[in-house]
Amino acid sequence: MNDMNLPDRALRRQNTDTDALFKKIERRLHTMHLSARKASLMAGLPPDGIRTIARGRIPRADKMKALAEVLQVDLNWFNLPESPIDAAISDRVTARQPELSLTQARVNEELTHEARMLDAKFQGLWEDEIERVTELDTRTARGGDLETAVSVVDWGLPRHFVARLLPFGAGKVRIIHQCGDSMTPTIQPGQCLMVDIDDRTPDPPGLFAVWDGMSVSIRRLEYIAMSNPPMIRVMRDNQRYSSQEVALSDLRVCGRVVMTMQPM
Secondary structure: OOHHHOOHHHHHHHOOOHHHHHHHHHHHHHHOOOOHHHHHHHOOOOOOOOHHHHHOOOOOHHHHHHHHHHHOOOHHHHHOOOOHHHHHHHHHHHHHHHHHHHHHHHHHHOOOHHHHHHHHHHHHHHHHHEEEEEEEEHHHOHHHOHHHOEEEEEEEEEHHHHHHHOHHHOOOEEEEEOOOOOOOOOOOOOOEEEEEOOOOOOOOOEEEEEEOOOOEEEEEEEEEOOOOOOEEEEEOOOOOOOOEEEEHHHOEEEEEEEEEEOOO
């Protein structure tokens, strides 16, 4: 195919050593004490956006511009050849890899039987006492169905702690993030929330994740007693936004908020 017929991204991918570009970005992140996941999110990319570069995928031009701002470099930096200093550091690290691997192998061989037993004990503790709670990217939930949302990461939380958040110790907890300021001051933008996706009945009233036709949002819901058909009062804590009353049949409730986590 003639290069003139290739889309911009395909042409850039064809002319770019994506593995070298990823390593260059990785070293820059290391000097900034910034993880690839956090940098990806700051640039508006998926959590593994930077890592996919190593697999031959190059983000759109606007995303690369946003990534350049996160890395505090000029956009042309991605196309510049590696400096001699960076190349020397890379060669030194690569040369040490076999040595490091052999050292690790010797350490593994010297593990005692007691150490292996201790490791197995803690692995059992993890499986018996730790609950894996999945953090979801609600932007990917199809039609507001959190079961279809992309998993970001698994949190490890004490099993008894999670059980105490749920009625009768039963339910299914997921972690999501608040988008927007509609629930301030109760919930701040970006705040982590634990949601029981098995509890979708707004009675008793409380905070719920709901699908509003465009996104999953947090709202305060209250059942209007004796209403026929059943009606729900949908409220926002931020007084700048309006509240409304909708039929229960027209509202998709995704789950009840059982805990909010506010970073200091």
